[in-house]
Amino acid sequence: MQDVQEPAAWGGVEPEAAQRLLTAGVEAFAERGYHATTTRDIAGRAGMSPAALYIHFKTKEELLFRISRVGHERARAVIAAAAESEGTAGERLAYAVRAFARWHAEHHTTARVVQYELAALGEEHYAEIVALRREIDRLVRGIIEDGVRDGEFAVADVPGTALAVLSLCVDVARWFSAAGSRPPEEVGSLYADLVGRMVAAPDARDARRHGPQK
Amino acid sequence: MQDVQEPAAWGGVEPEAAQRLLTAGVEAFAERGYHATTTRDIAGRAGMSPAALYIHFKTKEELLFRISRVGHERARAVIAAAAESEGTAGERLAYAVRAFARWHAEHHTTARVVQYELAALGEEHYAEIVALRREIDRLVRGIIEDGVRDGEFAVADVPGTALAVLSLCVDVARWFSAAGSRPPEEVGSLYADLVGRMVAAPDARDARRHGPQK
DNA sequence: CTCGACGCTGAGCAAGCGCTTAGGGCCGTA
DNA sequence: TACGGCCCTAAGCGCTTGCTCAGCGTCGAG
Numbered sequence: 001m002q003d004v005q006e007p008a009a010w011g012g013v014e015p016e017a018a019q020r021l022l023t024a025g026v027e028a029f030a031e032r033g034y035h036a037t038t039t040r041d042i043a044g045r046a047g048m049s050p051a052a053l054y055i056h057f058k059t060k061e062e063l064l065f066r067i068s069r070v071g072h073e074r075a076r077a078v079i080a081a082a083a084e085s086e087g088t089a090g091e092r093l094a095y096a097v098r099a100f101a102r103w104h105a106e107h108h109t110t111a112r113v114v115q116y117e118l119a120a121l122g123e124e125h126y127a128e129i130v131a132l133r134r135e136i137d138r139l140v141r142g143i144i145e146d147g148v149r150d151g152e153f154a155v156a157d158v159p160g161t162a163l164a165v166l167s168l169c170v171d172v173a174r175w176f177s178a179a180g181s182r183p184p185e186e187v188g189s190l191y192a193d194l195v196g197r198m199v200a201a202p203d204a205r206d207a208r209r210h211g212p213q214k
Numbered sequence: 215m216q217d218v219q220e221p222a223a224w225g226g227v228e229p230e231a232a233q234r235l236l237t238a239g240v241e242a243f244a245e246r247g248y249h250a251t252t253t254r255d256i257a258g259r260a261g262m263s264p265a266a267l268y269i270h271f272k273t274k275e276e277l278l279f280r281i282s283r284v285g286h287e288r289a290r291a292v293i294a295a296a297a298e299s300e301g302t303a304g305e306r307l308a309y310a311v312r313a314f315a316r317w318h319a320e321h322h323t324t325a326r327v328v329q330y331e332l333a334a335l336g337e338e339h340y341a342e343i344v345a346l347r348r349e350i351d352r353l354v355r356g357i358i359e360d361g362v363r364d365g366e367f368a369v370a371d372v373p374g375t376a377l378a379v380l381s382l383c384v385d386v387a388r389w390f391s392a393a394g395s396r397p398p399e400e401v402g403s404l405y406a407d408l409v410g411r412m413v414a415a416p417d418a419r420d421a422r423r424h425g426p427q428k
Numbered sequence: 429c430t431c432g433a434c435g436c437t438g439a440g441c442a443a444g445c446g447c448t449t450a451g452g453g454c455c456g457t458a
Numbered sequence: 459t460a461c462g463g464c465c466c467t468a469a470g471c472g473c474t475t476g477c478t479c480a481g482c483g484t485c486g487a488g
Binding site: 229231262263264265266269270 | 464465466467468469
């Protein structure tokens with residue numbers, strides 16, 4: 001259980017000690033879950049005493065919130081880059097799925113906290129996070145709507161399909177493990193291909209037929 | 215937050231009080247998570263004192279295990295019925311996905327415990343559950359392999375696709391909520407269609423084009 | 429050199445946790 | 459009526475939890 005990922009993860013946050021607490025929190029929450037993680041465990045991983053946590057964060061829940069917010073903002077940025085890129089709806093959707101699935105694999109520890117610890121947030125913090133999640137949902141649905149309008153996609157249930165596409169990517173965080181799994185970029189390519197087939201109109205199929213090798 | 219589901223859910227289990235504890239445990243674990251649930255809460259929902267729990271279950275973890283095992287066995291039964299049914303690989307896969315996705319929607323409380331509380335199990339119990347999960351995986355992969363062999367499916371990465379199909383269905387338990395969502399059978403139909411398009415060989419498309427009426 | 433602010437620690441508090449134990453009512457059998 | 463087994467409760471034990479607080483060292487500003 002090593003952590004090769006998270007390169008310059010929490011870049012330039014506050015005093016360096018707060019940064020260490022954030023990464024320690026991500027690791028611990030991802031491994032055991034929020035409620036099974038003790039403040040002593042987090043502080044220990046960051047190399048300090050339990051009391052030090054409360055200098056940088058008001059409560060354990062606020063530490064979770066800070067992790068969750070930064071995580072959601074990064075996830076949104078990944079989708080937004082795809083949605084705002086040039087190209088057909090098919091290209092933008094492939095970009096979005098490839099990048100989003102890959103992000104969930106590469107940063108699966110952060111992603112696990114982002115996707116599976118929402119219930120532990122306080123009411124106000126939860127509301128703020130939900131707003132970010134709705135934006136992500138809206139961006140994906142927008143791409144699919146574009147494709148349907150252009151006749152590139154044949155999708156009967158747009159909201160349902162958008163939900164399924166996001167759901168597929170999100171669940172990568174659950175099953176992906178750095179050790180046993182295929183590399184993140186492979187997950188991204190596979191998922192982009194699968195989603196492409198899910199939405200493609202029959203006549204637009206030939207464009208995809210020649211496959212994902214580039 | 216009512217519970218219309220779970221009809222004759224834990225049918226004929228032990229003394230009736232143990233049954234009440236199991237359903238109370240499912241509700242509480244699904245709502246708050248295993249670690250955030252107290253034995254007092256479970257006992258309270260079942261209408262008894264905290265000590266009563268320990269007459270029927272050795273520990274809180276054993277209660278979780280019993281829920282998880284029964285849940286996994288039911289999930290496996292759903293997939294097994296599809297895998298062993300008559301029909302083409304395409305028909306069996308559609309059956310499997312429709313039933314499995316629908317099960318995760320209909321029994322989303324049980325499913326949440328089944329899919330998201332594995333980490334709370336003890337080592338031996340975890341191993342027993344993992345064996346059940348591998349069977350489910352094997353059954354789905356088997357159907358897809360059949361379809362590829364018959365030329366009905368065009369799938370480059372069979373294990374990866376099987377994983378994605380299961381992942382898609384499993385994640386229904388995360389986002390589905392009885393109140394706000396579409397009905398479970400609609401989720402099943404949508405997902406069966408999406409997965410069908412994911413795996414179908416281009417030439418077999420026409421068979422699907424005219425839809426699911428039999 | 430003095431001093432206040434900052435980052436941190438050691439010790440510990442109140443609350444809540446999983447779980448145990450002693451005992452009480454209720455049942456079918458004799 | 460007597461009795462043994464089954465369910466159950468009231469009380470509480472030992473421990474861990476999130477969090478606090480008094481105090482200590484370090485360091486830049488005056």
